[in-house]
Amino acid sequence: MTHAIEIADLHKYFGQNEVLKGIRMTVDPGQVVCVIGPSGSGKSTLLRCVNLLEVPTKGKVFVDGVELTDPDVDIDAVRRRIGMVFQQFNLFPHMTALQNVMIAQQRVLKRGKKEAEVVARENLDKVGVGAKCDAYPAQLSGGQQQRVAIARALAMNPDLMLFDEPTSALDPELVGDVLTVMRKLAEEGMTMLVVTHEMGFARQVADRVVFMDGGVIVEDGEPAQVIGDPQQERTRTFLHRVLHPEE
Numbered sequence: 001m002t003h004a005i006e007i008a009d010l011h012k013y014f015g016q017n018e019v020l021k022g023i024r025m026t027v028d029p030g031q032v033v034c035v036i037g038p039s040g041s042g043k044s045t046l047l048r049c050v051n052l053l054e055v056p057t058k059g060k061v062f063v064d065g066v067e068l069t070d071p072d073v074d075i076d077a078v079r080r081r082i083g084m085v086f087q088q089f090n091l092f093p094h095m096t097a098l099q100n101v102m103i104a105q106q107r108v109l110k111r112g113k114k115e116a117e118v119v120a121r122e123n124l125d126k127v128g129v130g131a132k133c134d135a136y137p138a139q140l141s142g143g144q145q146q147r148v149a150i151a152r153a154l155a156m157n158p159d160l161m162l163f164d165e166p167t168s169a170l171d172p173e174l175v176g177d178v179l180t181v182m183r184k185l186a187e188e189g190m191t192m193l194v195v196t197h198e199m200g201f202a203r204q205v206a207d208r209v210v211f212m213d214g215g216v217i218v219e220d221g222e223p224a225q226v227i228g229d230p231q232q233e234r235t236r237t238f239l240h241r242v243l244h245p246e247e
């Protein structure tokens, strides 16, 4: 079986700073893999290397068997199959929710206005903000804005979704709405690579959890193992801090 994502010996430097130090991992079709780890461990950089928002210094990244790091590959064609959801929702402030979900379909996929609108409405309904089509981002809560951002990614019919701390910018009471949408996508079989601090989500939804620290993968396994019974001291220390922040 071809892996949905394969990362082979990935290194990334920013100047002298080696942020990724030989990452190897895979995500198979339909799998949900959560990446956890302390701030600055390289999680976002890893995710950004999967759609070449960052160019790896060394190593290879494959999406569905296609090597993104091959200079002859049509990167835009591969990128179109990858949906990305960021911590900040990055919606256009002067466009309504509906227009935000339509615009990339029209510009990138060259869909006509009518089709783009139908697809946008379907996806806004799917994430539970169908009633907010005509609202501007400033009129929406953070959780609603993030769900519009998810709808925007889904409207492009991606094979694969990357999430970079999608709930970190949200007020605590809004986190659940976004996680519910992500859980539903996982149940539908979407392949997902998710950088998150939400241990409950990682534990309940992920097929695998990857713990990163200092630019390396320290542990990679089933959630019950990595979160429930970590083998490495570094993982235990991190989890203790995250799960018992008051101590």
Ligand SMILES: Nc1ncnc2c1ncn2[C@@H]1O[C@H](COP(=O)(O)OP(=O)(O)OP(=O)(O)O)[C@@H](O)[C@H]1O
Residues within 6 Å of the ligand: 014, 019, 037, 038, 039, 040, 041, 042, 043, 044, 045, 046
């Ligand atoms: N564009 C950049 N230029 C220079 N250094 C960068 C750049 N992006 C990230 N870094 C550095 O790379 C390191 C890893 O950052 P990264 O954002 O990947 O970590 P992270 O694990 O996602 O952290 P967080 O949980 O805080 O988002 C940090 O030291 C950061 O300062």
